[in-house]
Amino acid sequence: MLIYIIKRLLLLPFLLLIFSVIAFLLIQAPPGDFLTSYIAELAASGSSMERAQIDALRALYGLDQPMYLQYFKWMGRILTGDLGVSLDWQRPISELIGERMGLTLALGLGTFVFTWLIAIPIGIFSATRKYSFFDYFFTVFNYFGVATPTFMTALVLMWIAFKYYGVSVTGLFSAEYIDAPWSWDRVVDLLQHLWLPVVILGLDGTARLARVMRANLLDELKKPYMEMARAKGLSEWHLVMKYPVRLAMNPLISTIGWYLPLIFSGSVIVATVMNLPTIGPMLLRALISQDMFLAGTIILFYMMLAVVGTLISDILLAWLDPRIRLDEE
Amino acid sequence: MKRSTFLKSLVALGFSTIIGSTGVIAGESPDLEAMVKAGTLPPLNERLPEIPLMLPVVDEIGQYGGTLRRAFLGPGDHNNYTRAVYDALVRYAPDGSQIVPHIAAGWESNENFTEWIIRLRPGAKWSDGTPFNADDIMFWYDNILMNQELMPGGVGWMKNGDGSLASVQKLSDYLVKWTYKQPNTAFLLNMANLDGADKSISNLVFVPAHYLKQFHPDHTSKASLDAKVKAAGFDTWTQLFAVEALPHLSGNRPGMAAWVPDGTTVSDQVFTIKRNPYFVGVDPQGNQLPYIDEIRFTFFADKEALNLAAVAGEIDFQGRHINMSSYPVLKENENNANYRVVTWPTFGGSDAVVMLNQTWIGPEGEYFRNKNFRIALSHAIDRDAIKELAFFGLGEARQGVPAPFHPYYPGDEYAFRYTEFNPEESSAMLDKVLPNKNSDGHRLMSNGQVLDIEIGVVPQFGAWTDIAQLIVENWAEVGVKAHVEVRERAQHFSMRPANELMSEVWNEDTTGFPFSGQPKFDPRSDPALTFAPLVAKWYASGGKEGQAPPAEIKRLVDIIDEAKTSGRNRQIALAKELFQIWADNVWEIGTVGMTPMIQGVLVANDKLRNVPAVAGNDWPLRTPGDTRLEQYFYSR
Secondary structure, X not given: OHHHHHHHHHHHHHXXXXXXXXXXXXXXOOOXXXXXXXXXXXXXXXXXXXXXXXXXXXXXXXXXXXHHHHHHHHHHHHHOOOOOEOOOOOOEHHHHHHHXXXXXXXXXXXXXXXXHHHHHHHHHHHHHOOOOHHHHHHHHHHHHHHHXXXXXXXXXXXXXXXXXXXXXXXOOOOHHHOOOOOOHHHHHHHHHHHHHHHHHHHHHHHHHHHHHHHHHHHHHHOOHHHHHHHHOOOOHHHHHHHOHHHHHOHHHHHOHHHHHHHHHHOOHHHHHHOOOOOHHHHHHHHHHOOOHHHHHHHHHHHHHHHHHHHHHHHHHHHHHOOOOOOOOO | OOHHHHHHHHHHHHHHHHHOOOOOOOOOOHHHHHHHXXXXXXOHXXXXXXOOEEOOOOXXXXXXXXXXXXXXXXXXHHHHHHHHHOOOOEEEOOOOOOEEEOOOOEEEXXXXXXXXXXXXXXXXXXXXXXXXXXXXXXXXXXXXXXXXXXXXXXXXXXXXXXXXXXXXXXXXXXXXXXXXXXXXXXHHHHHOOOOOOOOOHXXXXXXOHHHHHHHOOOOOOHHHHHHHHXXXXXXXXHHHXXXXXXXXXXXXXXXXXXXXXXXXXXXXXXXXXXXXXXXXXXXXXXXXXXXXXXXXXXXXXXXXXXXXXXXXXXXXXXXXXXXXXXXXXXXXXXXXXXXXXXXXXOOEOOOOEEEXXXXXXXXXXXXXXXXXXXXXXXXXXXXXXXXXXXXXXXXXXXXXXXXXXXXXXXXXXXXXXOOOOXXXXXXXXXXXXXXXXXXXXXXXXXXOOEOEEEEEEOXXXXXXXXXXXXXXHHHHHOOOEEEEEEOOHHHHHHHOOOOOOOEEEEOOOOOOOOOOOOOOOOOOOOOOOOOOXXXXXXXXXXXXXXXXXXXXXXXXXXXXXXXXXXXXXXXXXXXXXXXXXXXXXXXXXXXXXXXXXXXXXXXXXXXXXXXXXXXXXXXXXXXXXXXXXXXXXXXX
């Protein structure tokens, strides 16, 4: 097991190196560069620039250099622990990501906990009372949850909040707390704003997860060992919780690994619509404005999380399900 | 009136209003008063220049206090700030008709407009209290413009006809002289736009020399500069300088505007600019401006969320990013959310034009270059339907020429040329150019292929996608096939100069200002519109690449060049000719214009006063900057 983990960890730098090239190529793939999109943005405000000034800016940002040189410059900086400066924000990338990291984590983990707390009981309930009224109710509810795009839910809820309560529920803080230093009041203010995006983001995940849980559990409930245990007089509650639920959780556990990058990237559209100061909208903006160093760094970060997350999944699965064995020659 | 007398009378006008206000230094914000009492700020008469700038009020003398809440879309939305402060030596008047003194007290020129003297205000100070004088302009000239690392290409407005740079001299502490090799009557028009707009130091003309010296290798040691560059995370000193030279990127750089950043920048979640205690402006009774304490820009990642915040009454004054399509819902909620909706229509032009690429290489190009074909397409468009469906009935059907109240208006016959909806006439004209049709009724080109016009659209300001779709349906009725292609903005923009767009829908919003900046009818402008990209290339390469312009397009360029060296009367005559050629040739087919589409639907807090009901609205005017936010106030 330990050797397996070490092997996987040793592979990490090589994977990331390959990923970084792919990320850089992807970001460079659309036509134009940061200045093309900058000029487009100027035109949106009615302004425009002389060619000489644009060329001067291009030289200033080093965008006139060949792509491989730009890549080496970027990679060279990352390897020395310096993430560089965003073209768009004109601020160090580490600072930009850093200040959004905490809130992104809070939102991601909040959503994760909410999803699991709601989805698993619903899944168990539906499976054990198959074709009952509640099963149908949750089934319909879940289909709505899966079918409605989350940004749509967000827009509808935002409009309802405004229409009936006269408040706009965007952002994660009230105006007076946006820039304030951390305090107990600020945390309370954050929690007052955080629940809505958590519910919106959670609904989608809950629906999916509950369906998966229900289906898995149904498979298990049909198995002969259940009859056997029942015959031996085990209480129904005890019976269901002890074996089938644990086994049915298996596929869910294996997705924890994917969930890690998803915590940071899964809410891009909702976070944009709801104006949440998380990393997702920043990536979206960086991609649109072709701010390649910022976008590249965020994507690289996501990739790293995916690799680490998969590793965590594998370890958890091995621990949870004795049928899984890691071949060590 | 002779040109020189016209200009002199302008100067006199500027001075008389200023002199009228001398000596009547009356009041200041209670906050500043308290600071003076506490001894942390010099008294008002020591902070104001000898001759303060008198800014007339729209309705009444105001009261001090309050925060103006605005919203912005992040670091790319720097011009949200620029438009609010309009921090220039001279400014456009609120109606856009003339240039008026601002930070500078006035100007003079010689008889033939080759020499211009800018007169500064003795005693004026930067927001940190340091005197503002000719050295702050000379620092810009010697250390920014002349520095090959910072400005390798120079800037257009400083160039002589031969491509060399004009000279700038300090005559005294408060007089600076520009000398050009040829007459330059666009000087003041350009000066009125040198306000540090965009993210570019090329739009500056005066900077706080005392602050910027610490970031310039001519004035500081290499070691200390390198340390600063490294600490900020940049590679070169030029990158750091380009940030520190602009107030909205630096956050700490002293300014001359009515409000200066409090340390935050356009990269922050909330960007706040606070009252400048040394602002040179006063109201007609001598009270120091601005009335409002601070302007807060709150970041929104999404335009729709910003519009919802406006509907909810969380924005006190803004037209920028307010969608024209929000107009009905804004009106509906006017009373509950304590704001009013103001509309400021544009200066003319057309708010949705179809531009046909005159240098298109494909077989369609032959038809685009045929004037009768363009006229026929224009007659096929039902502009009234577009006006009702896309502009809520606002505006009028017209070509892209200035508004009737503008001196450059070429006359009704040009403004409405070829705009009547007449499918029969259109069909008859098209029958002569493209007589053959296929079984679907689509007209065929001479090579036997169906003529299919692609209309490129970026859903930017208005319902352009819908408008393009309506036009496609209109054209189909006269047998011309067309289709709409919606693209992401940056991609569309990179296709323009590459001559990859067959046609596009855009707007015509520089019609009031054809002789400064980058007017849209000048094929040399950048970003060039789809009207003639290869002609732009031809001019840029000195005739080596691209396509030579036909006589009519060449005439546009000659008109623009001549007008920049002509007096006012000649300028007006040239402008009229320009727009007559423009409308007559229908290179762009105007639909509906004079609507408030471009940042002209504004929400204003119910208590906000001195907001004009009508105003010149365009980028060169830095609207709403031209309406003098300094004299806005909250009534209690």
